[in-house]
Amino acid sequence: MTMMPAGEMLTQLWSAMAGLMFICAMFKQYVPFDVQTHIEKYTHKLIALVYPYIQITFHEYSTDGWFERSKAYTAIERYLSTNSSTRAKRLKADMVRDSQSLILSMDDHEEIIDEFRGIKLKWASRKTTPNRQVISFYGDNDERMFYKLTFHRRHRDIVTNTYLNHVMEEGKAIEVRTRQRKLYTNNKSEQWVGYRRKIWSHVVFEHPATFDTLAMDPKKKQEIVNDLITFTKSKDYYKKIGKAWKRGYLLFGPPGTGKSTMIAAMANLIEYDIYDLELTAVKDNSELRKLLINTSGKSIIVIEDIDCSLDLTGQRKKKEKEKAEKKDGDKANPIEEEKKKKDAEDSKVTLSGLLNFIDGLWSACGGERIIVFTTNYVEKLDPALIRRGRMDKHIEMSYCSFEAFKVLARNYLDLESHDSFETIRGLLEENKITPADVAENLMPKSSEEDADTCLKNLMEAIERLKEEARLKAEEEEKAKAEEEEERLKAEKEKKKEKEQKSAEEEKEKKTSVAEVKENGEIT
Ligand SMILES: Nc1ncnc2c1ncn2[C@@H]1O[C@H](COP(=O)(O)OP(=O)(O)OP(=O)(O)O)[C@@H](O)[C@H]1O
Numbered sequence: 407m408t409m410m411p412a413g414e415m416l417t418q419l420w421s422a423m424a425g426l427m428f429i430c431a432m433f434k435q436y437v438p439f440d441v442q443t444h445i446e447k448y449t450h451k452l453i454a455l456v457y458p459y460i461q462i463t464f465h466e467y468s469t470d471g472w473f474e475r476s477k478a479y480t481a482i483e484r485y486l487s488t489n490s491s492t493r494a495k496r497l498k499a500d501m502v503r504d505s506q507s508l509i510l511s512m513d514d515h516e517e518i519i520d521e522f523r524g525i526k527l528k529w530a531s532r533k534t535t536p537n538r539q540v541i542s543f544y545g546d547n548d549e550r551m552f553y554k555l556t557f558h559r560r561h562r563d564i565v566t567n568t569y570l571n572h573v574m575e576e577g578k579a580i581e582v583r584t585r586q587r588k589l590y591t592n593n594k595s596e597q598w599v600g601y602r603r604k605i606w607s608h609v610v611f612e613h614p615a616t617f618d619t620l621a622m623d624p625k626k627k628q629e630i631v632n633d634l635i636t637f638t639k640s641k642d643y644y645k646k647i648g649k650a651w652k653r654g655y656l657l658f659g660p661p662g663t664g665k666s667t668m669i670a671a672m673a674n675l676i677e678y679d680i681y682d683l684e685l686t687a688v689k690d691n692s693e694l695r696k697l698l699i700n701t702s703g704k705s706i707i708v709i710e711d712i713d714c715s716l717d718l719t720g721q722r723k724k725k726e727k728e729k730a731e732k733k734d735g736d737k738a739n740p741i742e743e744e745k746k747k748k749d750a751e752d753s754k755v756t757l758s759g760l761l762n763f764i765d766g767l768w769s770a771c772g773g774e775r776i777i778v779f780t781t782n783y784v785e786k787l788d789p790a791l792i793r794r795g796r797m798d799k800h801i802e803m804s805y806c807s808f809e810a811f812k813v814l815a816r817n818y819l820d821l822e823s824h825d826s827f828e829t830i831r832g833l834l835e836e837n838k839i840t841p842a843d844v845a846e847n848l849m850p851k852s853s854e855e856d857a858d859t860c861l862k863n864l865m866e867a868i869e870r871l872k873e874e875a876r877l878k879a880e881e882e883e884k885a886k887a888e889e890e891e892e893r894l895k896a897e898k899e900k901k902k903e904k905e906q907k908s909a910e911e912e913k914e915k916k917t918s919v920a921e922v923k924e925n926g927e928i929t
Pocket residue numbers: 619620621622659660661662663664665666667668781782803841842843845
């Protein structure tokens with residue numbers, strides 16, 4: 407037999423392929439659609455007879471729970487990332503933890519062979535674009551990613567019963583190991599369209615705060631740490647008592663007392679993600695619910711300044727509005743006003759919606775969660791929102807105590823003790839100063855400033871604050887006295903007016919009686 411030259415062989419192959427494609431095109435064009443479907447069905451059956459392989463697909467977004475990224479897909483992605491990196495030829499690279507190492511995973515349209523108990527299984531990463539003759543409104547957002555697993559049908563049982571479980575478990579374990587903690591924030595609903603929905607955007611969470619660097623009463627701090635750690639280990643306990651595995655914390659206190667810092671420290675302690683929920687960007691309760699469904703387990707959901715985000719405290723908002731109206735008078739810009747009004751109308755998250763979010767049926771889906779609210783005005787919140795069971799732990803973050811100061815001195819100046827500590831203790835006991843102010847003063851402002859200078863700065867700052875507070879108190883006192891004086895004056899005038907009025911009335915009465923008498927005499 408004579409060997410065909412390579413070039414000729416290639417030409418023949420090309421022409422055969424072109425012929426096949428032509429036949430396919432003709433088939434699609436001229437054979438009616440339902441006949442095509444029938445032919446396809448029987449072809450599949452025929453292939454199944456001779457082709458002994460089974461295929462399973464795992465889509466990134468399943469069709470029923472379409473809002474949620476499939477957990478199976480994520481687990482497979484992780485599993486294949488460790489198993490594929492040595493075998494696949496085209497890889498995708500992503501940064502992981504601390505941005506120090508890369509994680510490699512299989513690229514789109516790449517295939518790998520995995521081995522399990524001597525069985526060979528083929529994994530392929532695929533992408534489909536819907537077979538439609540229209541230009542997608544959402545651009546290439548309609549692309550769907552999926553993994554396809556192919557294996558021999560004689561291994562069906564072992565794959566479906568054992569192998570897939572093994573992949574899921576491994577995938578989850580890898581995820582925990584390589585997890586890069588994230589800080590999420592919610593997007594406006596306009597960005598929720600398409601298959602690559604962006605309900606939450608995230609950045610890598612890298613806040614350095616820890617409970618060691620957090621300045622507060624050590625006893626209280628320990629209590630919170632214990633509470634958190636107990637929570638993370640209590641899966642079975644929560645199951646036993648029939649409660650969703652979640653815990654609510656309410657952090658309250660004046661600005662600059664470390665509420666946000668505490669949340670970062672919490673996330674760092676228990677290694678949870680943070681979802682920073684901006685309620686003003688949420689249109690209504692159903693959006694709120696969607697946001698919640700799309701949070702993962704092991705996460706802290708934070709609503710900062712809950713008193714400001716929502717008209718939960720109707721009265722306060724109204725008062726503020728009235729005040730603003732009075733202040734602005736007629737000068738208010740009508741366009742601005744209109745916009746504000748529209749914003750207010752748009753934000754229709756209600757108290758009951760929020761309560762449902764915290765402890766409704768939805769709150770139990772997806773694993774352990776911590777919900778944290780922060781506020782500067784705890785007394786203005788609706789009691790329903792913060793009752794125990796909803797917000798399980800109320801933590802007051804208050805002005806800097808001496809114990810808290812010692813933590814800051816250790817952090818900022820590496821000082822355990824100093825001659826001026828006693829003076830500072832006295833100053834802190836007498837004055838209300840926030841940890842943020844103390845921290846600011848303890849931080850060296852130039853390379854020449856040493857610990858002594860920083861402590862001196864702090865003492866001076868407290869003295870200054872003391873003086874400011876005294877002046878403010880004096881002014882307030884004065885204003886109060888003036889107000890009282892004016893009130894008294896107004897009262898006096900009112901009394902006088904009343905007296906005058908009654909005197910006039912008396913006089914009128916008398917004259918009319920006299921007139922009657924006079925008239926009587928005449929008649
Ligand atoms: N208890 C604290 N321990 C350590 N640092 C603190 C503490 N409180 C405040 N700070 C410092 O002050 C800064 C402001 O604190 P933070 O943002 O946590 O205050 P906050 O209570 O959240 O205030 P706001 O009510 O205005 O949101 C932080 O960057 C932190 O460095």
